[in-house]
Amino acid sequence: MLGPMIEARHLRVLRAVASAGSFSAAARELGCTQPAVSQQMKALEGAAGTPLLVRTGREMRLTEAGEALVRHASGILAGLAAAEEEVAALAGLRAGRVRLVSFPSGSSTLVPTAVAAMRADHPGTRVSLVEAEPPRSVEMLRAGDCEIALAFRYEAEPEWGDLVVRPLLTDRLVGLVPEGHPFADADEVGIGTLAEEPWIAGCPRCRRHLVQVCEAAGFTPRIDFATDDYPAVVGLVGAGLGVAVLPELAVESVRPRGTRAVRVTPAVQREVVALTLPDLARVPSVAAMLHHLATAAQR
Amino acid sequence: MLGPMIEARHLRVLRAVASAGSFSAAARELGCTQPAVSQQMKALEGAAGTPLLVRTGREMRLTEAGEALVRHASGILAGLAAAEEEVAALAGLRAGRVRLVSFPSGSSTLVPTAVAAMRADHPGTRVSLVEAEPPRSVEMLRAGDCEIALAFRYEAEPEWGDLVVRPLLTDRLVGLVPEGHPFADADEVGIGTLAEEPWIAGCPRCRRHLVQVCEAAGFTPRIDFATDDYPAVVGLVGAGLGVAVLPELAVESVRPRGTRAVRVTPAVQREVVALTLPDLARVPSVAAMLHHLATAAQR
DNA sequence: AGGCGAGCATAAGGTTTCCTTGGGGAGTCG
DNA sequence: CGACTCCCCAAGGAAACCTTATGCTCGCCT
Secondary structure (H helix, E strand, O other), rough: OOOOOOOHHHHHHHHHHHHHOHHHHHHHHHOOHHHHHHHHHHHHHHHHOOOOOOEEEEEEEEEEHHHHHHHHHHHHHHHHHHHHHHHHHHOOOOEEEEEEEEOHHHHHHHHHHHHHHHHHHHHOOOEEEOOOOHHHHHHHHHHOOOOOOEEEOOOOOOOOOOOEEEEEEEEEEEEEEEEOOOOOOOOOHHHHHHHOOOEEEHHHHHHHHHHHHHHHOOOOOOOEEOOOOOOHHHHHOOOOOOEEHHHHHHHHHHOOEEEEEEEEEOOOOEEEEEEEEOOHHHHHHHHHHHHHHHHHHHO | OOOOOOHHHHHHHHHHHHOOOHHHHHHHHHOOHHHHHHHHHHHHHHHHOOOOOOEOOOOOOOOHHHHHHHHHHHHHHHHHHHHHHHHHHHHHHOOOOEEEOOOOHOOOHHHHHHHHHHHHHHOOOOOOEOOOOHHHHHHHHHHHHOOEEEOOOOOOOOOOOOOOEEEEEEEEEEEEOOOOOOOOOOEEHHHHHHHOOEEEEOEEEEEEEEHHHHHHHHOOOOEEEEEEOOHHHHHHHHOOOOEEEEEEEHHHHOOOOEEEEEEEEEEOOEEEEEEEOHHHHOOOOOOHHHHHHHHOOOO
16 A cells, blocks of 8 residues: 555556567657656566566567566556446536436427437437426436436526526516407406416426416416326316416427417516536536527527 | 546555444444545546545445446456456466476576476466577577577677677586597597597587687598487487587487597587576566576576 | 634745766667 | 666755644634
8 A cells, every 4th residue: 555556557558568569669659758668667666566567688578477567557547448438428418318307398399409408419328207396306417316407497486506507598478368358459468367277387497477467467377277297287277167377488399379478567487497406507408408498499 | 537546455445434334433444544535536527527425424425426436446457456466466476387498408407497496486387488599599589489598609700799698608618429439438539639530510509619729720521411309419420420519418318329528628518508688587477487497497 | 793613725845856977987889 | 899778866946745833714602
């Protein structure tokens, strides 16, 4: 333990010497000067505690210990080369896995195009996707169960803390009313004018935010239905059972049959972001995926 | 090639970090300080081109590249440990092979006791023996076919050049005459008094030296027989076919039935040495063998 | 909420290691 | 015998390494 340990550099030099047959030739092969080879060999012999090669006049011959080291060197250096190759593949995006967690409406629009671009640019990489909403997705991020979490945040909600935040787009929320509804053809409607309508709400956070906005406008919405399933919301609106306020992304991802989308005032919007950990943001495959997500978000 | 290569030290640190779970714990495990671990890890991440671990609050987790490196590290470090163990065995005389070349009369006396002592002291070592005389044995030494050559040299003959010479003993040459010969009971005889005797010579070099000595004494010996086989020489003398001058070692190794040994003047002697190459002299197993040879030579 | 301990990062300093340049000696070949 | 090759040696500067010291963040505990 106390003696200087054998390092990979030593074995590289030894192998070069053994294959080239002389220090000078080994130095040329290694791209350094001959005294450098001399010193490395001396250091290695010091670590080994015995001479490794015997020079008799012109030619060099390995001692028993030298033979043993050369024999081991090939395996060791091969393993090391394999390791370097593997991390180079990871770093060079010829391999790598990115685990994505997305909220439902994000996964149906943003993610497919981003993943397609990723696959086209870096065929060796693999992207997996799981659906979950914050705070579950952030938990998974911190627990190491994914590398990137797609999430959204309403204006009033808290920031993301120490996470790396990559803004993707700000999602304007639109009102959704049945065809034939009095406001179906309006350019925009004040939210207060919908005070007496029955409401159909989305996910818990969306619902909570809806209530906040409505109360700011002076009324408490009467929520008849609440469901995570956006197509279901659209269906309910289309059936004339109420009105809804939905993220534009969610509307786009569903064929809104029997409904009309109208702008609502005051403007309500949510910020859609990709989240990751500071260290992960520097991983090439993660960085590439973030880039493609941002590109996809720009339409 | 241009980026700093991954070294064994890096992998040792990485493995310690992965197993200990923190830089500080790894530092304790490695017997160094925590900043040292920090720096090594930073260097390794630089060489890898991608982060290797992600720190989320309290705990560390390996990235994909980190996992890959740790996976390879065990094999690489195991190979390296095996290599170190093998050379340590060689250096520690728990293993090793010494190939000896000896001239015939040396191998029958010196070598057996020296080899026995070597085997007793270092049971892991192996000694092999081949018989040959100089200059053949020196050729074998230079060609790498043996590590130690036992040889002898008469006074007038050339030095050994750049070889490492370990003097073992100086072998006095004795005259050998048949029982009943006029000088059989003499204390010593001048070599000139044997000018008219029929001679029985040994190996070519011994024979050449015999001629030189006799000519210095003023006569040319009549050589009736010449043979490499010392027992044969003794037998011929015992049969009354002539006289001989033999190394004491050679006489001792044979039961000299029917003959008498007498001192001859001027004193003739040959120097028995062990030869090796400068580099080989530093190989532990060779050094140990040389030591045991010298010890055996001292009776 | 504030204090505390653990853990990591960073900066600075000193030591060691590493590599290069320059010069010398020994062996080999034309 | 001169030219070439190869190696060692010494000295200088550059780089790597490790340590001490310091500050910061986080989780935990009172």
